[in-house]
Amino acid sequence: MDPIAKLTAGFRVFRDGRFQEQRATYEALVDQGQKPKVAIIACSDSRVDPAIVLQADPGDLFIVRNVANLVPPYERDGHYHGTSAALEYAVQHLEVGHLIVLGHAHCGGIRSLFEKPVQGSADNHFVPPWMSLVRSAFLRVEGTMPDAPEDVKTRVCEQSAVLVSLENLMTFPFIRQRVGDGRLHLHGWYVDIRSCTLQIYDPIQQHFEPVD
Ligand SMILES: [Zn+2]
Numbered sequence: 001m002d003p004i005a006k007l008t009a010g011f012r013v014f015r016d017g018r019f020q021e022q023r024a025t026y027e028a029l030v031d032q033g034q035k036p037k038v039a040i041i042a043c044s045d046s047r048v049d050p051a052i053v054l055q056a057d058p059g060d061l062f063i064v065r066n067v068a069n070l071v072p073p074y075e076r077d078g079h080y081h082g083t084s085a086a087l088e089y090a091v092q093h094l095e096v097g098h099l100i101v102l103g104h105a106h107c108g109g110i111r112s113l114f115e116k117p118v119q120g121s122a123d124n125h126f127v128p129p130w131m132s133l134v135r136s137a138f139l140r141v142e143g144t145m146p147d148a149p150e151d152v153k154t155r156v157c158e159q160s161a162v163l164v165s166l167e168n169l170m171t172f173p174f175i176r177q178r179v180g181d182g183r184l185h186l187h188g189w190y191v192d193i194r195s196c197t198l199q200i201y202d203p204i205q206q207h208f209e210p211v212d
Helices: 003-016 023-031 082-093 108-112 127-144 150-169 173-180
Strands: 038-043 061-066 098-104 185-192 197-202 207-210
Touching (some): 061 082, 108 127, 150 185, 173 185
Parallel strands (some): 038 061, 038 098
Antiparallel strands (some): 197 207
């Protein structure tokens, strides 16, 4: 089926099915406004849709998606900060109580850190600078496990990048303040859709713990 026709057909199925079943929920979400308790920073990867993987309902999740689910550090330089704008809205205006950085296995963005950059290529203007946000995670992996298999390196790098994003979240004054007074909680999660596993970062043990 044509990919666009598949989507418009999908909308009709939604309109006549799930929307009808949850009509009252949707009307309340419009009339009373959204009040999600959780915001998620997830990857743009088509295989890792937080609402599907976590079986969320409408209004549950405020979702920010970008390449490799990264959080940049707090910067007020007048440039265009899409992820930071979404975080500001989620925390300052919606007052979510939880921020989850949802990393994932088989991430193309993280894999690109292991590939040699093509100098002068017209198609790498934005991804390499964006991925340089987690170059520290890449260097840590290359420095501590240079002989490990590629899949192990990328998994460790994917998880390490989640921790870099959590650290960067704490550079935002409005996040740091709310974490400090207990209004906001930060979480590092990692999902693998091949093995269908979810791991949650334990800051005390300093490792990702699988969910039963
Ligand atoms: Zn990804």
